[in-house]
Amino acid sequence: MLFEVRSRWSKVALQIIATLLVLPFLFPLIVMVQGSFAGAGWGNYADVLGVPGFFRFFLNSAIIAAGVIVLVYAVTMLAAYGFSKLHIRFREVYFWMLLACLTLPEVVLLTPLFTTTQAVGLFDTYWAVILPLAALQVPFAVLLTRNFINGLPDEMFEAARVDGANSFRGFVYLVLPLTRPIAAAVLIFTLIGAWNAYLMPLVFLQSQDMQTITLVPQFFIGEFSNDQTKILASAVLTAIPEVVAYLCLQRLFERGLSAGAIK
Amino acid sequence: MTSTERVRSTTTFASGGGQNGRPRRGLRLTAPGLPWILPALILSVGLIYYCIGYTGFLSTLNWDGASPERESVGLRNYSSIAVDPVFWKAITHTVVFFIVTFAVQTILGLVFATLMHSKIKLGVIYKVIVFVPVVLAPAIMAPVFRQLFAANGQFNWVLEHLGLGALAQPWIGQESTALPVIMVITIWQWTGLTFVLYYAAMSQIDQSLIEAARIDGAGNLRVLASIIWPGVRGTTVALGILGAIGALKTFDVPWLVTIAGPNNATQFLGTYIYQMTIQRAHVGYGAALSIILLVVALVMAIVLQAAARERKEVR
Numbered sequence: 001m002l003f004e005v006r007s008r009w010s011k012v013a014l015q016i017i018a019t020l021l022v023l024p025f026l027f028p029l030i031v032m033v034q035g036s037f038a039g040a041g042w043g044n045y046a047d048v049l050g051v052p053g054f055f056r057f058f059l060n061s062a063i064i065a066a067g068v069i070v071l072v073y074a075v076t077m078l079a080a081y082g083f084s085k086l087h088i089r090f091r092e093v094y095f096w097m098l099l100a101c102l103t104l105p106e107v108v109l110l111t112p113l114f115t116t117t118q119a120v121g122l123f124d125t126y127w128a129v130i131l132p133l134a135a136l137q138v139p140f141a142v143l144l145t146r147n148f149i150n151g152l153p154d155e156m157f158e159a160a161r162v163d164g165a166n167s168f169r170g171f172v173y174l175v176l177p178l179t180r181p182i183a184a185a186v187l188i189f190t191l192i193g194a195w196n197a198y199l200m201p202l203v204f205l206q207s208q209d210m211q212t213i214t215l216v217p218q219f220f221i222g223e224f225s226n227d228q229t230k231i232l233a234s235a236v237l238t239a240i241p242e243v244v245a246y247l248c249l250q251r252l253f254e255r256g257l258s259a260g261a262i263k
Numbered sequence: 264m265t266s267t268e269r270v271r272s273t274t275t276f277a278s279g280g281g282q283n284g285r286p287r288r289g290l291r292l293t294a295p296g297l298p299w300i301l302p303a304l305i306l307s308v309g310l311i312y313y314c315i316g317y318t319g320f321l322s323t324l325n326w327d328g329a330s331p332e333r334e335s336v337g338l339r340n341y342s343s344i345a346v347d348p349v350f351w352k353a354i355t356h357t358v359v360f361f362i363v364t365f366a367v368q369t370i371l372g373l374v375f376a377t378l379m380h381s382k383i384k385l386g387v388i389y390k391v392i393v394f395v396p397v398v399l400a401p402a403i404m405a406p407v408f409r410q411l412f413a414a415n416g417q418f419n420w421v422l423e424h425l426g427l428g429a430l431a432q433p434w435i436g437q438e439s440t441a442l443p444v445i446m447v448i449t450i451w452q453w454t455g456l457t458f459v460l461y462y463a464a465m466s467q468i469d470q471s472l473i474e475a476a477r478i479d480g481a482g483n484l485r486v487l488a489s490i491i492w493p494g495v496r497g498t499t500v501a502l503g504i505l506g507a508i509g510a511l512k513t514f515d516v517p518w519l520v521t522i523a524g525p526n527n528a529t530q531f532l533g534t535y536i537y538q539m540t541i542q543r544a545h546v547g548y549g550a551a552l553s554i555i556l557l558v559v560a561l562v563m564a565i566v567l568q569a570a571a572r573e574r575k576e577v578r
Contacts (some may be wrong), residue, residue, distance in 0.1 A: 011383075014381060014383055015383050015384060016374075016376065017378070017382050018378045018389060019374065019389075021371070021374065021378075022389045022392050022393060024451070025392050025396065025451060025454070025455075026392050027411075027421075028396075028404065028407050028408065028411055028451065029392075029395070031407055031411050032404075032407040032409065033415045035407070036334065036408060071306070074302070074367060075302040075303040075306055075307075076286075076303065077374065078299045078300070078302055078303065079299060079300040079302070079303035079304070081296075081299055082297070082298075082300040083296070083300060084294035085296075086295065086296025086299060087294060087295060087296055088295070088296040088297050088300065089297075091296070094300060094304060094308075097304075097308050097312075098303065098304070098307060100561065101308065101311045101565045102508075102564070103309055103508050103511075103557075103560040103561055103563075104311055104315075104557065104560070105511055105512040105514075105532075105556055105557070105560060107512075107514060107516075107532075107533045107536045107537060107553065107556070108314065108315065108318060108511070108536075108553040108554075108557050109311070109314045110537070110540055110549075110553075111316055111317075111318060111321055111328070111537070111540055111546055111549060111550055111553075112264055112313065112317035112321070112555065113316040114328075115317075115328075116313075116317070119371060124458055131306070134306060134307075135306050135307045135310040135311055136307075136311075138306060138307040139307055140305050142303055154411055155305045157353075161303070164425030165293075166293040166434050166538045169297075171299075182507070192398060195400065196399075196400035196401070196402070197403040198400065198401070198514075198519075199514055199515070199533075199537075202421075212401070213403070214400050214402035214403065215402070215404060217402065217403065217406045217519075219376060221406075226407070228410055231406045232406060232407060232410070235403050235404070235406055235407060237401055238400075238403050239400075239404075242399055242400070243398065243399070244397045245338060246394070246395065247391070250391070253394075253398065254522050255460045256458055257397055257398075257459075257462050258456065258459055258463065
């Protein structure tokens with residue numbers, strides 16, 4: 001207990017301060033929900049859900065998020081193990097090359113990816129979004145996971161080696177099971193990053209049935225000629241999966257997203 | 264990377280080299296690791312460095328992105344940027360944006376974390392409310408904020424009911440208030456993360472230290488200033504670096520809420536690059552802006568890291 005409050009009045013005062021400070025954070029959410037019921041009430045939701053292909057947005061976001069997660073998890077685990085426990089000449093050079101990518105703003109990738117994906121026929125496919133999103137997530141995931149594996153005792157890997165396990169078996173039977181806590185954090189921030197990504201889908205997914213949930217508001221502005229209530233209803237519907245996922249896995253989400261700041 | 268981790272990684276590196284006269288410990292470092300890191304290097308380093316190189320090349324062109332004619336102009340794009348008032352506006356906005364959002368988030372995060380550590384009621388619910396914005400996509404919340412800060416929006420409604428109707432104004436429609444609105448939205452979105460990090464950092468502070476200070480007569484504010492604030496320094500530095508990089512990357516919110524306007528009032532480097540490249544088809548100019556953004560981000564990350572490390576050593 002950091003703050004010492006003795007009298008009942010100061011306790012009440014503290015409670016009031018906390019409530020007043022939290023209210024502005026609740027306010028936009030209230031505006032969102034209340035606005036979505038304005039006018040036609042549940043009818044707004046019925047209209048939004050009635051738009052053909054509305055679920056397609058969710059499906060696309062899910063496919064892209066799953067693709068990014070699988071890709072990031074696979075290459076991260078392999079690389080973190082290699083960086084941490086195996087012999088690599090110029091290891092630090094490779095590692096810093098990877099770390100330099102941490103600061104990269106994604107907007108820098110736009111033009112090269114635009115021309116390249118068109119040249120190789122990946123434009124307007126899931127890959128045009130999955131590959132760059134994964135590439136941007138990998139450096140940090142590797143940094144985090146390598147630090148975690150560094151904390152695993154070398155003796156354990158030596159013992160496995162003495163018992164005849166090659167480095168692949170060491171990976172499967174030691175690294176994969178033991179890195180589960182950090183893998184959960186990687187999974188969460190990769191999921192949020194991919195699910196909330198806006199710029200990449202905006203530029204690289206042009207056809208309607210490829211687009212993700214972050215493009216939903218824009219779609220409905222066109223669809224309902226700026227009928228604000230339905231746009232807000234669509235915002236609520238797209239926000240629900242995220243809020244539910246967070247409420248179910250609170251600790252995991254908080255730890256996973258905090259991992260971004262604990263280097 | 265904390266200093267202990269750095270130390271650890273350098274020691275494994277040194278012992279792995281099989282230095283003279285020192286036997287290799289076990290066999291663990293003899294297995295070749297290069298194949299293991301190759302997929303990550305190809306995906307990340309390959310794709311990103313390829314794009315940077317390509318952007319660097321494009322930045323020397325005058326090209327609309329579609330026509331087969333590409334005129335090489337050398338560094339002329341860069342010299343035009345140096346005298347481009349919109350570019351300098353974007354830089355100024357980024358700096359102001361970073362300072363304000365970082366300061367406010369730090370204060371709010373600290374206050375929330377302290378309050379939640381003080382056993383107030385409904386703490387869990389408060390935490391969820393403050394953290395939920397972190398999870399929500401800015402792209403999804405943008406329409407909400409556009410309505411909230413509109414001339415006939417809910418923010419003005421609240422002001423009127425608080426008897427502050429004189430302050431009501433079209434917040435996103437005028438130059439003077441558009442940037443503050445973008446900052447408010449960002450603060451709304453990221454304070455939850457600051458708060459959760461400070462909350463965790465405060466749990467690590469030695470309780471006996473605080474008790475001892477109390478016995479010596481230190482009040483709440485004194486404890487906050489002399490024990491808690493220095494105790495969470497590492498978190499503050501990490502959040503500062505993250506916030507600075509985030510400020511340089513800013514795109515979603517100003518683009519979706521104010522379209523970088525009115526009259527470039529919420530122009531950031533990200534939005535300007537997007538406008539130049541995609542909308543106005545000045546691909547070379549956009550590429551040169553991208554390279555500048557990249558250099559600024561890298562230099563800043565290095566400087567901040569070095570500064571953070573230096574201070575740590577001094578203490």
